[in-house]
Amino acid sequence: MLADGNLRRRTRPRLLVTLLLAGLFCAWSVAPPAHAATCGAFGHYFDGKYWDGEISPAPEGVSTYIVPRDGSLCSGDSSSDNTTSAWAMIANGNGSKWGQVGFTHRQGHPISWFSQFYRGDGHPTTNFGADARSQIGVKHAFYVEYVDSCACHRAIINGSVIGTAPWNVFSEFGYQPWSPQFSSETNYLATDVPGSSSYPVSFTSMGIQNFGDDLVPLPCGISSRNDNTASWGRDTISCRDFKTWTK
């Protein structure tokens, strides 16, 4: 048995070490809650590409491969209007009517495929597919196809129809030539566009359907847009390939 003085000298360091380890353990145990940015002003914000003006050949449909990713939604809007998405679209020349297909993550819902068709009558037709979280990171084929038999647009993902515009698009759209568009989109600048720098959303082999119903490569000359250059990145690989992500 040691003298009290010696005992105190030996036990104090042990206690200090124990307390130090305790502090580290407590800090490690407390997982900081995920911080979502406050939403701010509602709108529609893009990081992508759109055709502006004349295009040859004139398109009636669009196609692309997209690798879906997820993005964090801002806090403060718990409605399904709070979204982050990526899509391909054929719009008429003044952007007032469109056929669209892609994926979307809406507040309160898992990522899903979606399509939307609008002919300017105040009644858009939107379809949301089943949970697509298992498809994140997998390349998929997205196609807004003009179909001669119905003179309509169909939204097709990997060969399966997920939505149909129940009208004659050539009668309804007008304003030729139509505009092919490919973009990531959010409803708040504080929301992340899908993807990260290591795992971006990839748009590849972008193409258009010509009036002969053939899919052909997208011509060079598409315009770019990024509404949040401070937080969102875009890398243009070629005339038909680009990536978007949140920094």
Place this chain on the structure above:
Amino acid sequence: MRVRRQVAAVWLVIMTTSSTCVMTACSSQLAAPAAPADPSAGPATSAPVPTLAAKRERDIETNPLADPAAPQRVTYSADLVSDPLPAMLSVNVSSAEAIAVAKSDDFAMGVNLQPGEPTATLRLVSLGYPGDPAGVTKSPAWILTWKNSKAEIYGPVTLSEKDRQAIADQAHCVFVEAIDASSGSVLNMVQAC
């Protein structure tokens, strides 16, 4: 012995504090608790057994990329039961105005949503189409319908915010959602505006 007691006491404090830390940190991440079951909903029922023959069969549409000579998709649909909603599904419609759908003729993902669906009905739906590599499966699903006051507008990069808002304000949409009765997962949803 005294040292061991001191060390043990410190660790006891650590574990208690850590548990509190974790619980506090986790509480903000927990999902909101499920809404309590509606006491008027009646007793829970087990999965219903279909007893009715198909009320109707309907050709939906052909797969446009398939061989035109291939058989068309057919939906087999039978009313099973119109029970009150299970508690977990009541959360989806409790805050929304539920009306009979006026138009739900869209076909998507193999689930055919028929016009005139009642507010909540359990149906047997077909998933897939003849020739589908995954095969055709039949599954009970709740078909829910409700009305929303505005539309979610995606739209072109070139569409102005003012024009989008005009569309959203004008479009009063009916939603029709098919939910797998076993798992609760959403099979498909149509927004008809």
